[in-house]
Amino acid sequence: MRKPVIAGNWKMYKLLSEAVDTALRLKPLVANANHCEIVIAPVFTALKTVADRLEGSNIKVASQDCAAQNEFGAHTGEVAPVMLKDVGCSYAIIGHSERRQIYGETDASVNAKTKAALSADLKAIVCVGEHLSEREAGSANSVVETQLNKGLEGLTVDDMERIIIAYEPVWAIGTGKTATPEQAQEMHGHIRQTVAKTHGDAVAKDVRILYGGSVKPDNIAELMSQEDVDGALVGGASLEADSFAKIVNFEK
Numbered sequence: 001m002r003k004p005v006i007a008g009n010w011k012m013y014k015l016l017s018e019a020v021d022t023a024l025r026l027k028p029l030v031a032n033a034n035h036c037e038i039v040i041a042p043v044f045t046a047l048k049t050v051a052d053r054l055e056g057s058n059i060k061v062a063s064q065d066c067a068a069q070n071e072f073g074a075h076t077g078e079v080a081p082v083m084l085k086d087v088g089c090s091y092a093i094i095g096h097s098e099r100r101q102i103y104g105e106t107d108a109s110v111n112a113k114t115k116a117a118l119s120a121d122l123k124a125i126v127c128v129g130e131h132l133s134e135r136e137a138g139s140a141n142s143v144v145e146t147q148l149n150k151g152l153e154g155l156t157v158d159d160m161e162r163i164i165i166a167y168e169p170v171w172a173i174g175t176g177k178t179a180t181p182e183q184a185q186e187m188h189g190h191i192r193q194t195v196a197k198t199h200g201d202a203v204a205k206d207v208r209i210l211y212g213g214s215v216k217p218d219n220i221a222e223l224m225s226q227e228d229v230d231g232a233l234v235g236g237a238s239l240e241a242d243s244f245a246k247i248v249n250f251e252k
């Protein structure tokens with residue numbers, strides 16, 4: 001059984017006090033949710049405080065990115081995965097489409113960051129997804145396959161236990177256009193087959209594949225009803241404790 005993961009990506013929103021406030025509001029609302037792993041990803045500057053305030057709860061904290069190096073050194077502006085682990089992170093989101101589009105993240109950097117995150121004992125939420133033009137040209141499957149093959153290259157079967165894949169079609173992020181449950185299922189199935197080819201059937205069967213892109217309280221249930229959708233990476237709707245809690249508690 002794959003335990004679902006519901007992760008909230010807060011992007012570059014919330015001052016520290018607001019981040020703490022949202023996290024503390026969320027805590028009682030999801031206190032009984034044992035059916036899934038619950039993750040929130042505040043900005044770097046809020047990670048330590050939020051992680052401290054959530055200690056002992058069922059909400060884990062993720063960074064939205066990480067450096068590709070764990071050795072201390074001359075990397076101005078970067079934050080090493082060991083430092084994220086040190087302040088209470090359990091996960092790192094890697095290769096989000098905004099990182100790829102705006103900050104030049106490549107499949108090679110995603111691969112290096114993923115390896116660095118794993119070696120610091122973080123779980124990595126590795127994001128993939130096609131642009132609208134690629135979907136319209138019929139190349140969505142091959143684009144995602146390449147992102148996976150390169151992004152997860154060199155990872156062992158053991159490493160893969162700490163990998164979570166997030167499929168986020170770029171055209172669905174922040175646009176209000178969700179992929180239909182059928183579109184999500186089709187790509188998630190393809191992702192599982194791709195992982196089976198590179199890492200074997202057992203790994204593919206167990207790897208969690210999250211859907212992301214305009215997930216809301218009113219569409220989570222039908223997305224989660226798809227066989228290969230194992231959770232969600234939520235942007236906008238994770239910023240309010242109430243709406244994120246509704247997504248976490250969708251079964252109830």
Ligand code: PGA
Binds near residue numbers: 009168175214
């Ligand atoms: P959205 O963002 O839910 O606001 O579409 C998803 C994401 O970027 O992870």
